[in-house]
Amino acid sequence: MDNIIFQVLSDCINQHKPKRILVGFSGGMDSSVLLHAISQLNNSIPIIAIHIHHGLSVHADQWLSLCEQQCKQLKVHFVSERVSVPRDAGSLEQAARLARYEVFEKYIMFGDALLLGHHQDDQIETFMMRLMRGSGMTGLTAMENERSIGKGILLRPLLSVSREQIEQYANHFELSHVDDESNDDISFDRNWWRHQLLPTLNERYPQANQSIVKTISILQTEHKLLNDLIDPIYQQVVDNQGRLDSNKLGRQSWSIQCQLIRKWLEQHNRYPLLADKQIRVLLAEVMNARIDAEPVFRWQDNEVRRHNGKLYVMPSLPEVNTSVFLQNFNGNVNPQLPAGQLKWQPGLGLKPSEYQLALYQGTLKARPINRPNKALKKWFQEFDIPPWQRPFWPVLLKNGEVVAVPGLFVCQGYACEQGWQFSFQI
Incomplete structure (x- = not known):
């Protein structure tokens, strides 16, 4: 049995040393091989398999059950999320991808690595599809081996591994996996490339895959060089x-x-x-x-x-009715905001107490420490907060009076040395 899959995964983990390993686990052959191999490395890093239930196939519930059973056998922690994908979306594939990545970003924490099962043949298909769309150098570098995602890093350790090697691994270990019927639907561009054009290309040019992979590697090197050369200008702008x-x-x-x-x-x-x-x-x-x-x-x-x-x-910012948003806040529970992140820590700031958390309303008035009493609209203009951010900005109230605007100021009479320091970012 060729150990290339174990080797590339071991090298990847040793290089990045993540606190936790998250695996995008559809249950298909690629992700099943990835999860199985990563679970066999005998390292002490926690592994979490994340399964996305798109609801696009009548077999989706069966796939969920199969994935859960496989994780039990491998003694890997399993989580699943159901997402809603609009069938009238311009690109069903892209809409499903966006839904997946929203879930991934929900679970990934600082120091985590998200591993996806894309392999060399996927990379070649991506390159050819982008070539037909008229992509430039950036697009033709195809999929990256690594990039940041949310609070962690996304890794594709199998990009140097062929589909044939994936299949050999699955057969060797007798891995059961999901067969998604949509993978045979050639109305999807990627499937047409996979099942029709690329096999024809390889019949005519047996070295086609190796040549395309070499081209991608060269383009990635040149793309990095271009970014390095342009970086001094980038830092200026x-x-x-x-x-x-x-x-x-x-x-x-x-x-x-x-x-x-x-x-x-x-x-x-x-x-x-x-x-x-x-x-x-x-x-x-x-x-x-x-x-x-x-x-x-x-x-x-x-x-x-x-x-x-x-x-x-x-x-993209969501649609929200700011006038009906109101929550109790005592510093013990992380509030659910329509957009952005609210953080606080002990320090010079707002007196700990029971407050109400609302969203920005321009007519409310506030008096920051040693400053005049003015409408929030005026204060937000003074602090140069962009108009589109204002409707999502949290405001703390006490009996209907503004006591603090996180990230901007605390109001007169509500500050203390051992209070709450707030920050807010969209």
């Missing part, structure tokens, strides 16, 4: 909060602007990266919009906005 200065960006040539935008999106883990045509629209509609506008460019579940000459990139 991005600030310490990760925002792009639209004026400085606008002074660069078109080609450098494109590469800076791509590098910026990579740094913020906003995928999929944009094609040249999309970047053209982004620059025209956002960066070059009229000065008094608050423009936005959206794609997938991401958006880019501009405020006071700065470009912001973020997950």
Whole structure:
């Protein structure tokens, strides 16, 4: 039995030394081999298999049961999440992918590594599909071996392993796995490449796979070189909060602007990266919009906005009725906010007590320590909080009076040295 799978996994774990290993576990052959092999390495790192129930197949419940049984046999902790994927989405594959990654980001913590079972043949299919879409160098680097995701890191340790080697491993260990009927549906581009065009290509050019893999490797090296060369310019146009200065960006040539935008999106883990045509629209509609506008460019579940000459990139913000949001808050329970993260720790700040947590309403008035009493709208303008962030900003109340705005200020009469220090970030 070829031990290449054990070797690449061992090398990957030894290199990154994660606190926990999360495995994206669909139950298919690839993820079943990945989970089985990682569980055989006999390391002391906790392993968690995450199964996403998309509800797109009549067999989805059976797959869930099979995955749970396999994890019991392997003595691996198993978690599953049901997600809702709109069948009328423009791309069902992309909608399902977005739903999966939302679940992954929910579970991954600092120091964790999420392992996915993509292999060499998947990489080749990705390259060919992007080639047909007219992708540039960034797109043609195909899938990355590693990148950050949420609070941890995403790893694809099997990208150097072929589908044939995956199948040999599964047969050797007699692994049962899910057979997703959608994998045979050639109306999906990836399946058409897999079942029709690539086999024909390999018949004509037996070394096609090796040549494509070599090309991807060269492009990845050149892409890294390009990013290294452009980094001094990038450091000039991005600030310490990760925002792009639209004026400085606008002074660069078109080609450098494109590469800076791509590098910026990579740094913020906003995928999929944009094609040249999309970047053209982004620059025209956002960066070059009229000065008094608050423009936005959206794609997938991401958006880019501009405020006071700065470009912001973020997950798409939800629709929310701020007037009906109200929770009790005593510092003991982490509140569920529509967007952003609220954190607090002991220190000079708000007196511990029982409060109500609401969302921003511009007409409410507040009096920060040694400052005048003004409407929140005025304070948020003074603190330069972008208009689209304001509806999601938490505000602490006592008997209907504003006592603190997390991340901005504590109000007169409500501060103490051994209180709560708040921070808030969208």
